[in-house]
Each structure stands twice: as structure tokens, then as C-alpha cells.
Amino acid sequence: LQDKRLVSLSIAALVAGAAGSGEIEERLQIILNEIYRAGNIALFIKDIHNLIGLKTAEGELDISEILADALKRRIFWLISTSNSKDYHRLIESAPLGEALAKIEIGEPDKNATIQILEANVAGIEGTNQVYFSYQALEKAYELSNRYLYEKYLPSKAINLLEEAAVYVKNKRGKDSILTGEDIAALVSEKTNIPLTKITEAESEKLLNLEERIHQRIIDQEEAVEMVATALRRARAELRNLKRPIVNLLFLGPTGVGKTELAKTVAEVYFGDEKNMLRFDMSEYQNKADTARLIGSPDGSFEGLLTSAVLRSPFSLLLLDEIEKAHPDILNLFLQVMDDGRLTDATGRTVDFTNIILIGTSNAGTEFIQEEMEKGTGIEEIQKILVREKLKSYFRPEFLNRFDGIIVFKPLGEEELKQIARLLLNKVAKQLTEKGINLEVTDEAVEELARDGFDPIFGARPLNRLIQERVNDTLAKNLLTGKLTRKDTVILKKGGEIEIKNKI
Known part of the structure; x- marks a missing residue:
């Protein structure tokens, strides 16, 4: 290529006003002849897949063969660009693919990216x-390298600077100086992940995470403490950045709050419990179900897991009843927990790497209940479970990938009273939105807890x-x-409801 003059071919200009495929091919042939006569021209075609994939009403153009034939006869030199997906789809198996030498170009490193940013920032x-x-x-x-997945470096870093400039200009006005904190604040807004420096108010919230979680979770002190500790460690970024934020396994009987705690974690860390991807692993008991999670090799359908994480990379991934999944599927999650990809x-x-992974399991439930009745401590139960009982469900290397294995205690009648109040508070909140006040007597709460205890x-x-x-009685009265x-509603013992109408 030494001493060659680089000339760029505009695909838009090539096809503009052309009456049909024959005219486009004729134009291209004229261009190639001109290049051949000039003798010192190297042709550059950006996104060459757009040219190869051109179609007209008469059908697909034969541009690949025209270019391939010219290259083989050394009529001209060609430099072109494409992306991996379109290269494999349109070029690799076409005649042009044999005539081109493929050079894969990855993303620039930190120093190169910052140099590119410095060139664009003015x-x-x-x-x-x-x-x-x-x-x-x-x-x-x-932050663009770690949290923004839609594009590649340096484009996504440049786009982030452009967005940050508008963001700060609208917030603080002209002549403002953008700092790293401004970039972090913008990315936090886009992803719902806390990235700015920990403020005093946020520090207080983090230190009191247990209280915030207990607003929704009754009892389960050990479980709540372990989860809060893991979230504090993650927020302080004292974790392995090449793995998920945290990997946790919740063990315990049904109905003790495992899923509710997972929802609470999603709300506390990602700002909303809707930022949770939930998979019922009882639906993945066969080896063939692996394709449902990662997609089919021919691309005929996307994987439910991989596509969900691509769309929502900052979420809590909940794997319900994980012990029921096929061993090959557990191997997939072993890789996720170990490599973060x-x-x-x-x-x-x-x-x-920006996912909180939580698995729930009923494995060892009978053992947990028996040991709790004997008065065995949670820590001792946990050790025995990991050392002996869980081996019949999970391989040791799979269990070792969890940052914490958390045992949930069976609920007693006293805990049921607190849960009853919590559930009734939710009903009261729904009624408040309708302008109705709900009052509940202590006798009604005790009766509900007693009758609902199992x-x-x-x-x-x-x-x-x-x-x-x-709810059913309230619904009838509303309708x-x-x-x-x-109005004010008073819930009494026996499910009796007294309505005090407004005057």
C-alpha cells in the first residue's frame, strides 16, 4: 500500500438514482476500471456488508463476485470494514470472503481510548x-467499559461524554467543569446502580440495611444480617469485579420469606423489586432445556436467560427451586458464578458481573426443622447442611461458588402475628389510595395468625x-x-367488618 492514494467509495452515491441492478453493477465496473487506469489508488469501503447485501426489485446484486474477480486479477487494492455478525452472514461464505484477508480489531485499551477521547473532547x-x-x-x-453494553469502545465512551455535557449544562449551566462524579451520576441514572461517592445519608442507609430489610421481612435475623453484609461489601466495591455482585443460596421450608427477601434485595440495591429476573428451575429438569436458557445454535430462537440479562444487565437473578435443575444446567450457573459471563x-x-444471583431451595428442609426443634443453632445447621446433606443435591464445587449459604428458620405463631400485621398494612395502603381508612383490632390479628399457622x-x-x-369482604362492600x-373500616375477630360511614 506504500505510495498509494486512498479513495473512499460512497455506497449511497453509487446506488443513488440507479434504475436497476444492471446500472449499479455497471457503475461499479466503471469505478474499478478508473482505479485500474490510475494505478496508484487503494479503495476504502466502510461497512462493505451494506454493499454486498444490496437488493433491488430485480433481486440481489452480484457485487461480491465483481469485487472478488477484480481483487484476484490484482486490478485494485481494497481496504474495507464490517462487523462480525454481518461478515459471517454476508461475506465469509461469498466469493469476496476468499479474496479478502480478515483482520480482527478489538476494542482499544485504556490509554488508547483516553487519547481518542482527548482528540474528541474539544x-x-x-x-x-x-x-x-x-x-x-x-x-x-x-464506567462505559464496565456498565454500558449497547456499543463498543471508543464509541460508547464518546457518547457518554456527549450525554454528560448536556446533562451538566442543563443542571448547572454553561462554563461548568465536568468531574468524574458527574459521569458516575449519569451512569447511575442510566443503570440504577449506585456509583457515586457514598454520601453521609447513603452511608447511614447502608449501615442500617438490616432495619430497612426488616420493614418487609419478619424475623430471619441471621439471613438478613448475611444479606446486608454482602450488599455493603458490594457497594464499597470490595468484591471480585469479574464475578456477579454476590452469589447467595437461600435454604429453608416453603413460605418462610426466601422469595420476599430476594425482592427486598432487588428494591434496596437496584431501586425497584421489578428489577428481578425470576426463573423457576423446576421447568429445567432435562438436558435439552439448556437450549431454552442460552438459545439454539442456528439462531432460530434466543435463550431466555441470556436475552433477559442482555436486556436487563443490572438486575437480581432469582433461581427458584434450584435443586430441581438438570446437572448440565447447574454447570451453566457454575460458570456464571465463577467467571461472571x-x-x-x-x-x-x-x-x-452486575447481577446479584440468588438461588432458593427446599433441600434439607426436614433436617432443618428437626434440628431447630432440638435447639441446634443456625450456624451449626448450616455447617452440617454444606458438609453432608446438600451433597445429594449439588456438587461440592457448585456449593463453593456461593458467597453465602443462608438458612431460613421455620416460622412460629409469634412471627405469623407480625406477618399478619405486615400483610394487613398492605391492604390498608391499597384502601388509603381509595380514600378509605382501615383499622384492625389485636384480636383479629391474633385470630388470623392462629388460623393461618402451618x-x-x-x-x-x-x-x-x-x-x-x-379482601373478599372488602371487595363486595366496595362493589x-x-x-x-x-369511610373507616374496622376489622374485628371472626372476620367481622364494621363500616363507619362519613357524615
């Missing part, structure tokens, strides 16, 4: 009338009981018009 500053500190450029590289069936790598099924029967005795805005 234009962004001039357009938006703001200024960037060097720390902001470093932060743009670091998973390759789908089409070869696309999915990042799990040592095997935990709080689930209580939930159903409140729906039958409270008949007996209960209206500004």
Missing part, C-alpha cells in the same frame, strides 16, 4: 460550552386466609357501594 466542549476534567475522561472510559449458542458473550407451609396459608376473610371514600 468538539464536545465547544458545542455544549462546558469543560471536562481529565478525571472525567478516565471515568468515562472506566456466559456464552450463548450463537457465540455471543453475556456479562453477569409449620410446613409457612406464611402462605395466612396470605390466602387474609384474601378470603378480608355494592356500602364502602365509599372517607
Whole structure:
């Protein structure tokens, strides 16, 4: 290529106004002849797949063969660009694929990216009338590389600087200086992950996580403490950044709050319990179900797991009844917990490093209940479970990938009373939105807790009981018009409801 003159071919200009495929091919042939006569021209075609994939009303153009034939006869030199997906789809198996030497270009490293940002930042500053500190450029590289997946470096870092310039200009006005904290604040807003420096108010919240979690979770002190500790460690970034934020296994009987605690973690860490991807592993008991999670090799359907994480990379991944999954599927999650990534069936790598992974299991439930009745401590039960009981469900290397294995205690009648109040508070909140006040007597709470108590099924029967005795009765009164805005409802023993109408 030495002493060659580089000329770029505009695909848009090539096809503009062409009457059909024959005219486009004729134009291309004329261009190639001109290049051959000039003798010292190297042709550059950006996104060559757009040219190869051109179609007209008459059908697909034969451009690949025209270019391939010219290259083989040394008529001209060609430099072109494409992406992996379109190269494999349109070029690799076409005649042109044999004539081209493929050079794979990865993303630039930190130093190269920052140099590119420095070359582009003046234009962004001039357009938006703001200024960037060097720390902001470093932060743009670091956070875009770690948290933004839609594009590649350096494009996504440049886009982040452009967004940050507008963000700060609207917030603080012209001539503002953007710092690393401004970049972190913007990425936090985009991803719902706390990335800015820990403020005094947030520090207080983190230190009192147990109290916040206990607003929704009754008892389970040891479980709540372990979860809070793991979240504090993650927020302080004292974790392995090449693995998920935290990997936890919740063990215990049904209805004791395992799923509710997972929802609470999603709300506390990601801002909303809706940021939770839930998979019932009882649906993945066969080896063939692996394809449902990572997709089919021919690309005919996407994997439920990989596509969900690609769409929501900052989420809590809940694997319900994980002990029921096929061993090959557990091997997939072994890789996720160990490497923080998973390759789908089409070869696309999915990042799990910003996921909180929680598995729930009823494995060893009978043993837990028996030992609790004997008065054995939670820590001792946990040791025996890991050392002996869980080996019939999980391989040792799988269990070792969890940052914490948390044992949930069976609920007693006293805990059921507190849960009853919690559930009734939710009903009261729904009524408040309708302008109705709900009052509950202590006798009603005690009766609900007593009638809804089941040592095997935990709080689930209580939930159903409140729906039958409270929600159904309230619904009938609302629909008949007996209960209206500004009324007060008193829930009494026996499910009796007294309505105090407004005057």
C-alpha cells in the first residue's frame, strides 16, 4: 500500500438514482476500471456488508463476485470494514470472503481510548460550552467499559461524554467543569446502580440495611444480617469485579420469606423489586432445556436467560427451586458464578458481573426443622447442611461458588402475628389510595395468625386466609357501594367488618 492514494467509495452515491441492478453493477465496473487506469489508488469501503447485501426489485446484486474477480486479477487494492455478525452472514461464505484477508480489531485499551477521547473532547466542549476534567475522561472510559453494553469502545465512551455535557449544562449551566462524579451520576441514572461517592445519608442507609430489610421481612435475623453484609461489601466495591455482585443460596421450608427477601434485595440495591429476573428451575429438569436458557445454535430462537440479562444487565437473578435443575444446567450457573459471563449458542458473550444471583431451595428442609426443634443453632445447621446433606443435591464445587449459604428458620405463631400485621398494612395502603381508612383490632390479628399457622407451609396459608376473610369482604362492600371514600373500616375477630360511614 506504500505510495498509494486512498479513495473512499460512497455506497449511497453509487446506488443513488440507479434504475436497476444492471446500472449499479455497471457503475461499479466503471469505478474499478478508473482505479485500474490510475494505478496508484487503494479503495476504502466502510461497512462493505451494506454493499454486498444490496437488493433491488430485480433481486440481489452480484457485487461480491465483481469485487472478488477484480481483487484476484490484482486490478485494485481494497481496504474495507464490517462487523462480525454481518461478515459471517454476508461475506465469509461469498466469493469476496476468499479474496479478502480478515483482520480482527478489538476494542482499544485504556490509554488508547483516553487519547481518542482527548482528540474528541474539544468538539464536545465547544458545542455544549462546558469543560471536562481529565478525571472525567478516565471515568468515562472506566464506567462505559464496565456498565454500558449497547456499543463498543471508543464509541460508547464518546457518547457518554456527549450525554454528560448536556446533562451538566442543563443542571448547572454553561462554563461548568465536568468531574468524574458527574459521569458516575449519569451512569447511575442510566443503570440504577449506585456509583457515586457514598454520601453521609447513603452511608447511614447502608449501615442500617438490616432495619430497612426488616420493614418487609419478619424475623430471619441471621439471613438478613448475611444479606446486608454482602450488599455493603458490594457497594464499597470490595468484591471480585469479574464475578456477579454476590452469589447467595437461600435454604429453608416453603413460605418462610426466601422469595420476599430476594425482592427486598432487588428494591434496596437496584431501586425497584421489578428489577428481578425470576426463573423457576423446576421447568429445567432435562438436558435439552439448556437450549431454552442460552438459545439454539442456528439462531432460530434466543435463550431466555441470556436475552433477559442482555436486556436487563443490572438486575437480581432469582433461581427458584434450584435443586430441581438438570446437572448440565447447574454447570451453566457454575460458570456464571465463577467467571461472571456466559456464552450463548450463537457465540455471543453475556456479562453477569452486575447481577446479584440468588438461588432458593427446599433441600434439607426436614433436617432443618428437626434440628431447630432440638435447639441446634443456625450456624451449626448450616455447617452440617454444606458438609453432608446438600451433597445429594449439588456438587461440592457448585456449593463453593456461593458467597453465602443462608438458612431460613421455620416460622412460629409469634412471627405469623407480625406477618399478619405486615400483610394487613398492605391492604390498608391499597384502601388509603381509595380514600378509605382501615383499622384492625389485636384480636383479629391474633385470630388470623392462629388460623393461618402451618409449620410446613409457612406464611402462605395466612396470605390466602387474609384474601378470603378480608379482601373478599372488602371487595363486595366496595362493589355494592356500602364502602365509599372517607369511610373507616374496622376489622374485628371472626372476620367481622364494621363500616363507619362519613357524615
